[in-house]
Amino acid sequence: MSLAYFAKEALRQSWRQRLLTLVAVSAMTLAALFAGSWALLWRNARHWQDSVGQAAQLSVYLKAGATAPAQAAAQAAAQALSGVASADLVTPEMAAQSLRSDPQIRDALALLGDENPFPAVLKVRLSQADPSSLKSVSVRLRALDNVDEVDAGQGAVESLLKASGAVRTALLGLLGLFSAAALLIVAAVLRLAAWSRRQELGIMRLVGASHGFIRAPFLLEGLLEGLLAGALASAILAGSLAWLGARLSMDLQVDLAAFLPEGVDWSLAAWLSAAAGLLGLAGAGLGLATVTLAYEDEEKG
Amino acid sequence: MIELQGVSRAYAGDIWALRDVNLKIGGGEFVLLTGPSGAGKSTLLSLLNLQARPSQGRVLLEGTDLSRLPSAQVPKLRRRMGVVHQDFRLLYDRTVFENVAFALRVLGLPEAELKRETLAALERCGLKDKAALVPHKLSGGEQQRVAVARALVHDPGLVLADEPTGNLDAETGWEVFKLLLAANQRGATVLVATHNLAAIGALGKRTLRLRDGRIESDGVPGGMDETLPPSTELRPGPAGGRP
Numbered sequence: 082m083s084l085a086y087f088a089k090e091a092l093r094q095s096w097r098q099r100l101l102t103l104v105a106v107s108a109m110t111l112a113a114l115f116a117g118s119w120a121l122l123w124r125n126a127r128h129w130q131d132s133v134g135q136a137a138q139l140s141v142y143l144k145a146g147a148t149a150p151a152q153a154a155a156q157a158a159a160q161a162l163s164g165v166a167s168a169d170l171v172t173p174e175m176a177a178q179s180l181r182s183d184p185q186i187r188d189a190l191a192l193l194g195d196e197n198p199f200p201a202v203l204k205v206r207l208s209q210a211d212p213s214s215l216k217s218v219s220v221r222l223r224a225l226d227n228v229d230e231v232d233a234g235q236g237a238v239e240s241l242l243k244a245s246g247a248v249r250t251a252l253l254g255l256l257g258l259f260s261a262a263a264l265l266i267v268a269a270v271l272r273l274a275a276w277s278r279r280q281e282l283g284i285m286r287l288v289g290a291s292h293g294f295i296r297a298p299f300l301l302e303g304l305l306e307g308l309l310a311g312a313l314a315s316a317i318l319a320g321s322l323a324w325l326g327a328r329l330s331m332d333l334q335v336d337l338a339a340f341l342p343e344g345v346d347w348s349l350a351a352w353l354s355a356a357a358g359l360l361g362l363a364g365a366g367l368g369l370a371t372v373t374l375a376y377e378d379e380e381k382g
Numbered sequence: 383m384i385e386l387q388g389v390s391r392a393y394a395g396d397i398w399a400l401r402d403v404n405l406k407i408g409g410g411e412f413v414l415l416t417g418p419s420g421a422g423k424s425t426l427l428s429l430l431n432l433q434a435r436p437s438q439g440r441v442l443l444e445g446t447d448l449s450r451l452p453s454a455q456v457p458k459l460r461r462r463m464g465v466v467h468q469d470f471r472l473l474y475d476r477t478v479f480e481n482v483a484f485a486l487r488v489l490g491l492p493e494a495e496l497k498r499e500t501l502a503a504l505e506r507c508g509l510k511d512k513a514a515l516v517p518h519k520l521s522g523g524e525q526q527r528v529a530v531a532r533a534l535v536h537d538p539g540l541v542l543a544d545e546p547t548g549n550l551d552a553e554t555g556w557e558v559f560k561l562l563l564a565a566n567q568r569g570a571t572v573l574v575a576t577h578n579l580a581a582i583g584a585l586g587k588r589t590l591r592l593r594d595g596r597i598e599s600d601g602v603p604g605g606m607d608e609t610l611p612p613s614t615e616l617r618p619g620p621a622g623g624r625p
Contacts, residue, residue, distance in 0.1 A: 086487065097475065284471045287431070288532065289461035289488045291454075 090298035091305055098274050105270040105361070106306050106313070112263035113314030113357040117349065119252045121318070124343040126249055139219060140232040141168075141203035147227040152201045158225045159203050164218045166208040173199040200229065260360060267306070267364025268371070271299050275369060300365045307361025311354030319345035383409040383540070383571055384430065389439035390595075391425050399425040401595040402439070407573070409539075412566040414582050415575040417592035423575035426592070427542045430573070431465050432456045443540070461489055464533030464565075466558075468545035470525045472517045472532075478504065479513040482531045489536060503535035507561055523554030530561045534570075541565050543574040552580065559585065 095102040143155055152170055159168035171179075176199035180186045190198075207218060215233060222231045275282065282295050322344050326337035338344075384407040391400040400422045407413055415423040428434040429441050432448060441448040443459070451459065464485070472481050483500040491499070504510045507527045517525050526546060533541055543562060547555030559574075559581050566572045576582065582589055582603060591599040 083487075083493065093475075281473055281475075284473060285484065285488075286457070287433070287460065287465060287471065288485050289457045290484075291457040291488070294457075294488055 087297045087301050088305075091302040094274065094298055094302055095306065098277070101270045101274055102306065105267050106310050108263045108266035109307050109310030109357050109360055110313045110317070112259045112360065113311045113353050114317060115259045116256055116356060117314050117318045117345070117353050119256045120349055120352070121341065121343070121345070122252060123249060125341050128342055139205040139207070139222065141205055141222050141228055142230040142232070143201040143203065144227050144229045145200055147201055151227045155225055155227050156203055159205055159222055162218060162221050164208055164214045166206045169204045171202045171204060173197045173201055176202065263360055264364045264367065267303055267361055268368035271303055271365045271368035272371060275299060296369050299369055300362060303361035303365025304358050305361070307358035308354050310361070311357030312350065314357065315345055315350035315353050383407060383444055385442040387440045387442070389429065389436045389441055391429060391434060392437045398595050403595070403597055405590070405597065407571065409571055410566070410569055412563065412572045412585070412587045413574070414585065414587055414589040415573060415592060416577065416582060416589055417598065421592035422595040423592055424544050427544050427573060427575055430540070431460060431463060431542055457488070461536070462538055463540040463542060464536070464538040466526070466529050466533045466541070466543040466546045468548040470517070470529045472525060472528055474517050477514055477516055478509055478520070478528050481517065481528055482535050485532050485535050499535055503531045506534075506564070507531040523550050523557065526550060526554070526558055527561065530558055534561065534565050537568065537570070539570060541570050541572045543572070545575055545577065547576060547578050547581065555581065
């Protein structure tokens, strides 16, 4: 069997039923657009999350009586924990020195005389920024010797990371819904196409065409329409981003790339086209599996 | 080659199109099926090309019991036969060439061979200059010749024709019979359901007469030429002499 023949048949069929083809491609383009938007947000959300994670810093307050060796031991222990990228020790002297530049604090310290009220603090940065590792590292830091308190920004970072995860999960759910809707539309369209051509398909069967021979052009049609939808969605996304970037830059002097550093590239376009192609193929398979062609009943007798 | 053993076929449960038909047809025979409308001619042919299955009995083709043939095997069997229908059953959005080539395409022939064989079949059927046209541009007789070309292009061992001349004038109908006779002379077994008494008389071939789903008579008719319509002109067959 020739692939060229099936491709020609698929294109002929698409052209002959242009309206149905348009409906199927539009549905898949919408789904691919949503998938593309989701992928963009996913990529950039990861970037944002990484940025938030880099900014996220746990303050580990050591006990007031902790000696210099005890502080160094706590720093080493914190540094050795998995999930910790760095642990910098800020001694009470360093803290006082740093804060003396503020006149009010300098005056307050003067009132205390030789007494230094600042505790030793470990500034801990995480190697991975997500709510679970934030929580887990906090718990393990708290368990270290001479640790008095661990401050994770009063939960602000954790909340931000959680919110970011929730947005991505919600987007994933919506993507699933859109994909399912597109799948059903493609299935219905190709089922309708097969049904409208039942006489012709019956003639082909009569001449000796197998089920596979008859169905192959429909499957290929679904695949090709999906690939087209993926390419269209990529082009629309790239065009929209370019337009939005130009408008923001012109009207608000805002650089879109600062918020969306990752745009539509060839890998995203290829991923989208492949995903939409598979969606089309699955839709065609589903459509043909649920249609009983006239000749099938006849042959069963 | 073909054997029907006690074959009956009912539609809608109790409308019997064939009743207890027993029949043997040897390889290379040319057999005409005749009888009034509803006698069971088309049903008999549809049992042979598996458009229908017998309600009772067995249909054997070269020893294979068609009654029990799995659906997946049906296309393979059909590729070994050629079928011509009264209503042509062509693919009307394709050219004459593509219609005829389709029978070879399902066989998976390479493109070059497919083209060569198709053009040869079109030439045999006098359609070479019509290859690029779609069937709607052809007369009824030409369309039927396309259907015959499609049925014969792959040199099938069995040719079934269901009223192939039913929509044609006598002369065009005779052209179709000549093509079927030529296939028979090349070795194909040919079964033709027809009302064309002129052709039956002229051909002098084994004729099965059916009535009410039963075989009423089976033999070579003689002295039937008087049934020819006055306008019918009998011509020599492709091998010379009376076809």
